[in-house]
Amino acid sequence: MTPELSTIYFVNKFGTEKRQIPFPVAPNIRLMDVIPEISKKFGISSQNICIANMGGQVLTETDLLSPVVEIVNKFGNSFDIIDRGIVG
Amino acid sequence: MKLFKISDIFIRAIKNQAINSKNEIYGWLLGYERENIPHILAIFECKSFDHQTLISAVPNVQEFQELSSFLPQGIGPIGIYHSHPFSSEIFHSHTDDSTLISLSNQFTNCISIVTNGQEINFYQMGKNNKTKEVKPKFNQPEVLNYFILRFEEEVGVKIDKLIIDDNNDIRNLNVKIVNDIRDYYENMWKDSQFIINDKPVEKNDKVSIYLPKKDKILYVSLRIGNLNSRKKKVDIIINKEGKAVTNSNEFIKLNLKIETELPIYLKHENIQFEQLDDTIRTELLSNNILRKVFDSVIDFKKNQIILPEDYFLQYFGFLIRLIFFKEPSYNEHKLSKTNKEIVYKLISQFNTFIDLELSENYKDIIKRFLMEVKEFSSKFSWFEEVNNQIKFLTSNLMLK
Numbered sequence: 001m002t003p004e005l006s007t008i009y010f011v012n013k014f015g016t017e018k019r020q021i022p023f024p025v026a027p028n029i030r031l032m033d034v035i036p037e038i039s040k041k042f043g044i045s046s047q048n049i050c051i052a053n054m055g056g057q058v059l060t061e062t063d064l065l066s067p068v069v070e071i072v073n074k075f076g077n078s079f080d081i082i083d084r085g086i087v088g
Numbered sequence: 089m090k091l092f093k094i095s096d097i098f099i100r101a102i103k104n105q106a107i108n109s110k111n112e113i114y115g116w117l118l119g120y121e122r123e124n125i126p127h128i129l130a131i132f133e134c135k136s137f138d139h140q141t142l143i144s145a146v147p148n149v150q151e152f153q154e155l156s157s158f159l160p161q162g163i164g165p166i167g168i169y170h171s172h173p174f175s176s177e178i179f180h181s182h183t184d185d186s187t188l189i190s191l192s193n194q195f196t197n198c199i200s201i202v203t204n205g206q207e208i209n210f211y212q213m214g215k216n217n218k219t220k221e222v223k224p225k226f227n228q229p230e231v232l233n234y235f236i237l238r239f240e241e242e243v244g245v246k247i248d249k250l251i252i253d254d255n256n257d258i259r260n261l262n263v264k265i266v267n268d269i270r271d272y273y274e275n276m277w278k279d280s281q282f283i284i285n286d287k288p289v290e291k292n293d294k295v296s297i298y299l300p301k302k303d304k305i306l307y308v309s310l311r312i313g314n315l316n317s318r319k320k321k322v323d324i325i326i327n328k329e330g331k332a333v334t335n336s337n338e339f340i341k342l343n344l345k346i347e348t349e350l351p352i353y354l355k356h357e358n359i360q361f362e363q364l365d366d367t368i369r370t371e372l373l374s375n376n377i378l379r380k381v382f383d384s385v386i387d388f389k390k391n392q393i394i395l396p397e398d399y400f401l402q403y404f405g406f407l408i409r410l411i412f413f414k415e416p417s418y419n420e421h422k423l424s425k426t427n428k429e430i431v432y433k434l435i436s437q438f439n440t441f442i443d444l445e446l447s448e449n450y451k452d453i454i455k456r457f458l459m460e461v462k463e464f465s466s467k468f469s470w471f472e473e474v475n476n477q478i479k480f481l482t483s484n485l486m487l488k
Contacts, residue, residue: 009270011374013156015195016120016164016355020370022274043193045186054266054382056150073329076263076382077270078374080153083190087114087170088144088183 162353167199
């Protein structure tokens, strides 16, 4: 049976207005697997993209490898999408 | 050549930061866009880096998150600046190009400023992902008009007793409440209604018809759900995962009082309320209510979820928002450390202006901001440290 989709919310804060995108996702999928899609939706380069919870805690690689349901229970269902903005 | 507007004081400040650093400096340009022209109202120097050398800079992610969280809707980070120390020629590197492409996908007219401390160049993304130089127009852009959105609601949060008894669940209780409140308001949002002077507003009404005369502020209230019901209080049930609550004895009820006001800056005054729907929803839910619930204090003795309150400061003429608890012990427990770091970063922004000649207008703007920071800091145990720094700045910036 296909698990019910959960909705997680990504908020981009670069630009004059913060924008949130609801993202329906299967609870057993890893967050890592949806990052390329998120990256495309916000237009952020995949090397620059970073995900943080509401308290500003940046999700680690281990977190990103966990199923969405675990991440939502631990960090909440709302995440900030941040462009690292690397310069050289 | 395309234009953008910025006050020359910020150009001098950016150069000054670059001259005084052996490593690359980095910062954000804060402002708005009108008729396709970016207007820079302020700069914010990055103080915390993941990586910072002579040839590269990676700002700390949390620094950007904090900055963007306290900015209002309508005014935000619309560009970046950095330095190439000791470089004789100003250029936009391959890495800088990649970042500008990425940032321009998020904000089309993103500006990138590069300096070596002496010379300074301004870039934007052109056609075919190639950078092009843009020209600054040096003036002090006007701050946009805004209205204040008000939202008040009493929520009964019913929590399954099994959650309270479970050590793992209780640790993440704030997160559980955030998730359920989010789901509730997202579901109810379609039934939202703007109200001005106790009268409902049509969503296709232009904001301009309600804007009062200069120096007066428009307050717009928002109701979500229950539009025709007299029931003022809503109930949200937090279930133990996989288990439905059926008996009223199986949960405890906490009261959550939401009272918030937030500024919405208008890119143009002919905008309709319905065009602001997503803007307001994002700000109210993601950046305000849920952030506060995340940082809330749950008092089981008083059966209350206590939210921090908003505190507004005028940063270069526009409103930024910090949060605090009225009860000092909650502040010390929850928000003191974060607020201390934010306040230090905010006031240290003005160190870079010490060597520069400031107009009386900018002196007034900075003086007002420092007074507001002083008032805010008085709620915390670190007040004296900040006050000493404010005295230092007041004296060295010659603010009378």
